[in-house]
Amino acid sequence: MITVAALAVIVVGLAAGDGRSGDRVEALAAEIKCPVCPTESVADSTTQIARDIKAEIAALVADGRSDDEIRTLYASRYGEQILLDPPPRGRNLILWAVPAAFLIVGVGAVAARVRPRVPDGAD
Amino acid sequence: MIALAGFAGIVVALSAAVVVAVQGVREFLSPGAARGHLRLPVLVLLGGAAVAFGALELGLVVNDFSIEYVANNNSRDTPLLFTIASGWAALEGSIVLWGLVLAGYTYVAFRTVTDDDKLGAGAMAVMGIVAVFFFGLMATAANPFTTLDVAPLDGRGANPLLQNNFLMAVHPPLLYLGFVGFTVPFAFGISALAGGMQGSMWLERTRRWSLVAWSFLTLGIAMGALWSYQVLGWGGYWAWDPVENASLIPWLVGTAFIHSAIVQRRRGMLQAWNMMLVIATFTLTILGTFLTRSGVIASVHSFTQSAVGPALLSFLGVITVASLGLFAWRAHVVASSPRLESLASREGVFLANNLLLTLFGVMVLTGTLAPILVEAFTGDQVSVGRPWFDRLSVPLGFALLLAMGIGPVTPYRVARPSVLWPRLRTPIRLALVAGALTVLWGVRSLNVVAAVVLGSFVIAVIIRHLFDLVQRASSRRGEIPAIAWRLVRNDPGYWGGQIAHIGVALVAIAIAVSGTFSVRHTFQMEPGDTVDFDGYTVTYSAPFARNDPHRFVLGAELELSRGARRLAELRPSLNDYPNATQAIPSPAVRTGLTEDLYFSLVRLEAGAITLDVFRNPLMWLLWVGAILTAVGGFWPLLVRRPQRTIRPEPEEAVRV
Numbered sequence: 060m061i062t063v064a065a066l067a068v069i070v071v072g073l074a075a076g077d078g079r080s081g082d083r084v085e086a087l088a089a090e091i092k093c094p095v096c097p098t099e100s101v102a103d104s105t106t107q108i109a110r111d112i113k114a115e116i117a118a119l120v121a122d123g124r125s126d127d128e129i130r131t132l133y134a135s136r137y138g139e140q141i142l143l144d145p146p147p148r149g150r151n152l153i154l155w156a157v158p159a160a161f162l163i164v165g166v167g168a169v170a171a172r173v174r175p176r177v178p179d180g181a182d
Numbered sequence: 183m184i185a186l187a188g189f190a191g192i193v194v195a196l197s198a199a200v201v202v203a204v205q206g207v208r209e210f211l212s213p214g215a216a217r218g219h220l221r222l223p224v225l226v227l228l229g230g231a232a233v234a235f236g237a238l239e240l241g242l243v244v245n246d247f248s249i250e251y252v253a254n255n256n257s258r259d260t261p262l263l264f265t266i267a268s269g270w271a272a273l274e275g276s277i278v279l280w281g282l283v284l285a286g287y288t289y290v291a292f293r294t295v296t297d298d299d300k301l302g303a304g305a306m307a308v309m310g311i312v313a314v315f316f317f318g319l320m321a322t323a324a325n326p327f328t329t330l331d332v333a334p335l336d337g338r339g340a341n342p343l344l345q346n347n348f349l350m351a352v353h354p355p356l357l358y359l360g361f362v363g364f365t366v367p368f369a370f371g372i373s374a375l376a377g378g379m380q381g382s383m384w385l386e387r388t389r390r391w392s393l394v395a396w397s398f399l400t401l402g403i404a405m406g407a408l409w410s411y412q413v414l415g416w417g418g419y420w421a422w423d424p425v426e427n428a429s430l431i432p433w434l435v436g437t438a439f440i441h442s443a444i445v446q447r448r449r450g451m452l453q454a455w456n457m458m459l460v461i462a463t464f465t466l467t468i469l470g471t472f473l474t475r476s477g478v479i480a481s482v483h484s485f486t487q488s489a490v491g492p493a494l495l496s497f498l499g500v501i502t503v504a505s506l507g508l509f510a511w512r513a514h515v516v517a518s519s520p521r522l523e524s525l526a527s528r529e530g531v532f533l534a535n536n537l538l539l540t541l542f543g544v545m546v547l548t549g550t551l552a553p554i555l556v557e558a559f560t561g562d563q564v565s566v567g568r569p570w571f572d573r574l575s576v577p578l579g580f581a582l583l584l585a586m587g588i589g590p591v592t593p594y595r596v597a598r599p600s601v602l603w604p605r606l607r608t609p610i611r612l613a614l615v616a617g618a619l620t621v622l623w624g625v626r627s628l629n630v631v632a633a634v635v636l637g638s639f640v641i642a643v644i645i646r647h648l649f650d651l652v653q654r655a656s657s658r659r660g661e662i663p664a665i666a667w668r669l670v671r672n673d674p675g676y677w678g679g680q681i682a683h684i685g686v687a688l689v690a691i692a693i694a695v696s697g698t699f700s701v702r703h704t705f706q707m708e709p710g711d712t713v714d715f716d717g718y719t720v721t722y723s724a725p726f727a728r729n730d731p732h733r734f735v736l737g738a739e740l741e742l743s744r745g746a747r748r749l750a751e752l753r754p755s756l757n758d759y760p761n762a763t764q765a766i767p768s769p770a771v772r773t774g775l776t777e778d779l780y781f782s783l784v785r786l787e788a789g790a791i792t793l794d795v796f797r798n799p800l801m802w803l804l805w806v807g808a809i810l811t812a813v814g815g816f817w818p819l820l821v822r823r824p825q826r827t828i829r830p831e832p833e834e835a836v837r838v
Contacts, residue, residue: 061614061615062611062614064618065611065617065618066618068617068618069614069621069631072618072621072631073621073626089568089569090567090569097423098421099416099423099567100567100568103416103418103421104416105767105782105784105794110704138563140563140564140565141565142565143566143569143570144566144567144573145564145565145566150556151564153548153552154548154549154552157548158541158544158545158548158574161540161544162537165537165540165541169525169534169537173521173523173525
């Protein structure tokens, strides 16, 4: 009873509160690399250029631009390496292919190790 | 004079390492007097390494600027603590520390070697070969004792990032104690593989060293994250930076190893897999050193400027090819393991754990290496950052938490629902209630609620299990703490693991909460200005400046209050070091039970400041969880069993 009630509260609560409504500016800023940093996003970096770009993103969002438009804008201005989440195409696919291949091989290897239960009355 | 003594130490250690390798191989091929033949070279190796490290430290402390390393990394004004820490803060010195730690581990591993000990002798040979590489590196490309014809009057001073916070002094030694420690299980594994020795003897003998290495690595990573938080002024602690990833990857694979080692020791399974994991862990520590120490991250094309990068890369290649070749040639000899009876068993959960952890490792490795390889081969640049890493690491983390909750109370061989369900029923209920309370509290983030549910599930399972065992042992109330303590002490392997699990669960909750609810405000203020944010009030009283011997400190005096209550006076600053182009910030962090208030000074010009204020919730939980995780790893070494029992009672109870 408690379990069901608790589960209901969690499901209803999470469904009611739209988790996606989070700050679009913050989300985009986390995807755009600060041009002078090795790996930090303009959301994380404390440099001035990162602050400027973040303010610019806020203006673009307020201007009604879509997320993709904003990503494309920065990719064309600074090159695609400005995107911290490389678009999954071409050479970048390796970033998805390697873990996926490992997962498939791993699951296969585990499955191969399982033998059917011996009929000694187990279960 | 000091330089000469230090270099002599390196040469002596190098020669001793050669003898250790040769004698190790000889005793491996025909054991008989391993102990006698190895004692002297091992002691000389340790002595030589100690002399080299001691000479470097002495050179630093007495300001012998005729030594290039001292001139580049120390100055008369550098405070003593940082002068000492400079011994491992730069490339050459860090390799000397590496050598000393390796010599230390070689010595303690040697102490377990007996005369007709094929396994131990082979392991000594492997450790000797690794030592030959590192001391060879010190004698040539990374010589820390090169001297200058004309000694400068003063040195350039310690690395400003080091001088800014003592954490940078403790982080590298902890990390190296972890990295280098994995050489011991690697060496014994390779020895067992080469000798075709079946069974788990190599794991039994290296179990404590794997745990020591893993625990130090855990602490090292945690200290690195704390340093990033305390010094860099960005309010965060983990950036998925290649240097951070370089330490995380071996940790993930090493974690898989210490778990799968349990399966082999208890059930005789996964022999070849354990070899593979220990080879991978060791190789990844070398890869991590290459990534952090060669400069390859800063620029693919500049790492050849010093010979250290190519040398490390070659060593990495040799180790990988030799180990995998040996594995391909010999693995069938050691691998003869019973198959898994059912996936619904402790072994099954361990396999899931291994799959998840190694997949995690592969994922981080791919994201770390892909930009470097793409640039090296095509000249194009690709960035891989937080959004990419988070996409997979968040679900993997949750899956790991789930396995962590179920695994420790799942019986070996076959887990029947009738056994498992009573152990999980109450924890599941508690976890869901905790999740529901979080939602009622107003949290609408799926990640946070999931972390709370799974984290409290892990902790509840462990506590219920302990409680259950205590109740079986005695029903008298007053005895409960004493019995619980006895249980936890008598089976330190199992309960150490559970302590670590509680730590990881706390870390997971802290990461989710701080990652989701961190807020940053940026304020421009003039002296006397007051700003309000989220119920707090900050007044910027005045700027201050201070001349320390080794730096110039420029900061802001702030007063923090909440309503009418004055909470604290804070002094974040920007520190100028003579040898740094940019000022290094010292944020002022006020840690509280619910959140950290983090004040980072961004700019101070003509009295006007730019101030970043972060509210980071539950940060203390992250540090406490990380330390608890390491304590769990050390637990079997911290508590001694009263006597060596054949099979401790708690494990029996688990198998019911």
